[in-house]
Amino acid sequence: MSPLLWSRGEGATDWGGLELRPGLDGRSSALRRLLRGFMTARCFVAVVLVVLQALTWGMGSTAPMLPLVIATLYMVATVLGWRYGQFSPPFRGFGAAWLSTVAVDLAAFTVLQLLQQTNINYTPLFALPVLMAAVLGSVSVGLGTTAAATLLLLFDAGWHWFNTGGDSPTRFVQAALTGTGLFVVALLAHELALRLAREESIALHNRSTAHLHALVNDLVIEALSEGVLVIDARGRVHAANPAADEILGDGLAHLATPFPLEMRPAWHVLAALARETFALGRGLSQEVPVAQPQGSAREVRVRTRLTPAAAPGEGLCVMFLQDLRELEARIRTEKLAAMGRMSAAVAHEIRNPLAAITQASDLLAEDLQEPGQRRLTEMVQHNAQRLARIVDDVLDVARARQQRALPLAEQVALDSSVRSLAEEWVRQSRRQGVLLQLDAKGAVVPFDGEHLRRILVNLLDNAARYAGEREGAIQIATRVEDKGRAFLQVWSDGAPLEAAVRLHLFEPFFSSESRSSGLGLFICRELCERHGASIGYERRALAANGPEGNEFYICFARNSGALTQ
Template sequence: MPQVRSRETLWRTLQTFNITRIAIAVVLLAYLSINARQGFWLYEGFLYRETCAAYLMLALGFAITSAWHKRQLLLQLSAGIVADLMLITILYVAAGGARSGLAILYLFPLAGSAVLAPMMLALFFTALVALAMLLESAYQLLNFPSDSTISQAGLYGAAFFAAVYVLNRLAARLIRQEQLATEHRAGLQVQQAINQLVIADMGDGVLVAGRDTTIFTVNPAAERMLGLAGAEGAHRDRLDNVAWLAPIAEAYFSWRRNAAGAAPAFVVLKPAEGATVHLRLRFASIGTAGDANERVVVFLQNVSEIEDRAQELKLASMGRLTASIAHEVRNPLSAIGHAGSLLGEDATDPVQLRLVHIINENVGRLNRMIEDILRLSRKAQPGSAPLGLDAVLPEIVEEFRDMHALRPGLIHLGTLDAGQVLFDPLHLREVIVNLLSNAMRYASGRDASIRLFVVTDAAHRRELHVQDDGAAITPEVRAHLFEPFYTTSSKGTGLGLYLARELCMNNGAMLDYEYRSDAWNQTPAEASGRFVITLATPET
């Protein structure tokens, strides 16, 4: 392939050379016709117009031949240069030799031979020119000794040799550089084709964005994840201009602020059409930071699928243990709890009382774990009915306050949508109680440190947010938050959040932990974490 491209370049150069020959022939014919006068030619009556016209015809012939018959390049080049040298020599001699100034015309064919012909052939043509000029000067010196000198012809010859040598070396270097560039180009084209094939078929999403979040490239997997399939205009839009892609834009700007040690980000997308998607984002910059041409590659991984597969594996093993736990563990555990209670009645020593307390606390923890497992094993699809959140949520919050003896201002119930949602009342109560219990572990305890409120997203879906003013869950913990038996609390069983999500899914809703930007005693607003339940409505 490089040799073919080099040949094409040489033929293009030859065609340019032939076109230049035509231009020179036209200029010579016009100039010599306009400036002809008595005594201009060495021999009176010399047919200079006819000579220039013949040169023009030959130039046209060479140009047509090189355009239609791309064979034997060196032969066509040599024939053209020989014709140039012959006709220029005729004009040069007829015009009076070196004093006529036509010696400069030799530079055109010699330069062409230096660029297109091998070094030896180019120097051969140069030697012929130098010999012709020296012979003509010698003739003039013999016949007109007072008006002639041979030094001017010698200088022209030396200059021509130097020019031909330099041009030949430069041309050879350029041809080698072109061959190298062609080889690299071919390799890059193959690599680009491989990259496009791999990126198009890979399961993870790849998105390329500019510094202002303009979307440049999206592979098919990313189109499916982001809900951009079939949206041609969105490919040149910006992330922060597409409503449901705002979480990615927020994660992108957060990454830019903390690029030195930024960890992968987790976001939840709710496209206008399609299911909710939980994504793990990883950012990589290409180009100089701050440059207008800088690009950021965003790698997207659908974490929901990974979480579901992990939970299925855990549930498969847990299901096999459920029956044996109910019979083999629960009965002995009840006996241990009863024995601990009896010991507590007679114990008076503080050390004994502490040991009894430890027994009872751990028995209660194991009982809660068994209850959660049994509830998971016997959960059934509920008969969801329309439910008004503005009527149910205040009752659940008030009951939770009374159960835990909380002061009224600790839990703030924000704006509630008067519309109806599809959710089993008992299941909703269990989910809210679970989330409020989780929030109590991390909230500061100040007034309104726990909030519940309902918002409507860009796709007009109702969302119930449960948020506390404690530190947000880290992305590393978030990746395992809804896995069964995963807990960061010494008093937790690791099944509460998993059970809450399963109950939401049974009611056509989706529970997730999201990072949203809003004001929570912060100026300016920053991204904060909260549990978000995306609810199903009767109209959907």
């Protein structure tokens, strides 16, 4: 925040018509610089007075030595005040700070003025304490110091009239005019000091606000899902957010800014677009392919905007990057989610006629003898069953959304349940080469048995769709970590999933196949969350030198109970 804050709040201290918050008023760098300047000026004036009095005393044998002593004492006082003074402006009263500086000046100059026996006039020196009090003190301190200086000048005129009786009216008039001028100088100096303090306060406040806005902007840019690059007219990148590193890659996050955008061949198209933006003086929008360190090029929508510039070549080009695959996937997911809400209502209406079709085809198959007609009936039954499964999936999504939590009263023994479900799935699918490695050690997990069957069957169906035919192409494993969390893993040796597919793997109605409803993994996630469990995916190898594969894992909620197998 600003070191010098002006306010009209309660508990503030007045200084020249303004109010300073307590505890902050003595920290103005401008006032402290002025204080150092006045302290230095006092030392300089003291040295000049000592030199002047020494020359006067040395050249005239009849000159008294007392003025030289006064000047020397004044020089010592100013040097000590400059070196060891611990007070801070502004002066709010006639306290220790005023007495050790302004009062010392007034006393020294008055004594020298009274002791003068030559044509030397010390009246101009009274401007120094008056200016110091007016600039560094409140209005009352400045005007009080000026009044004291005027009275001292009038006292000097009276003292001279009492001792000599010469041209005293002229000295009185001169003292009055000098005092009037000092009052004017004091008022003007005080107003200038107030203006300086105001400008400093505003500048510091604006700097603090600008710094705060910069921090907020950095935070917002860092959290943006769009990639952001800030480029100058010479093609150097001054800032980049994590989203830009994810889109462009190629070591962008590890480059020290600023760096030239053309340092990577894949970024030349972006550098060309930035140059075109500066040449045209307006923002552009374009879809460009950006080569990736691995895999095919990525289609990126690039939008550029120019910041206002005070002079040519000083503006910046802000480049926004958006992965089109991400955008298309998000739009597709939103559309399909909206369609899913509608299809949930339609599914209820489909079930009854679908059941009638299935029953009619079963009855018809009993009376048909010709192979061709029986094949047609089997096709009707197969597609009716497929349609029934899709309807069940749609209705399951609706039920999962309506019931987000279940009472965890039912518990299952993990190893025995997984073994029986896996053996049942192998018999029905006639799939060979499935390996079991059950190491949960009698762990009991809070989960519904039917829900566990649906999840495991769904994961095994997905694994069988992409896995090979060799022994161990599909592996099922259970384990318990040291912290008591039980895990179920389904691994297959299928090809790796694309990055875009992995990002939306558990979203509803998202599938890489046209014949799939895209609800299987989403329902698995919903069922896991309803039981306090979580489901995830990773690409890894089961052994150190083994092949990599796709693994779906379930982390069950903690359960203190256990069964002995």
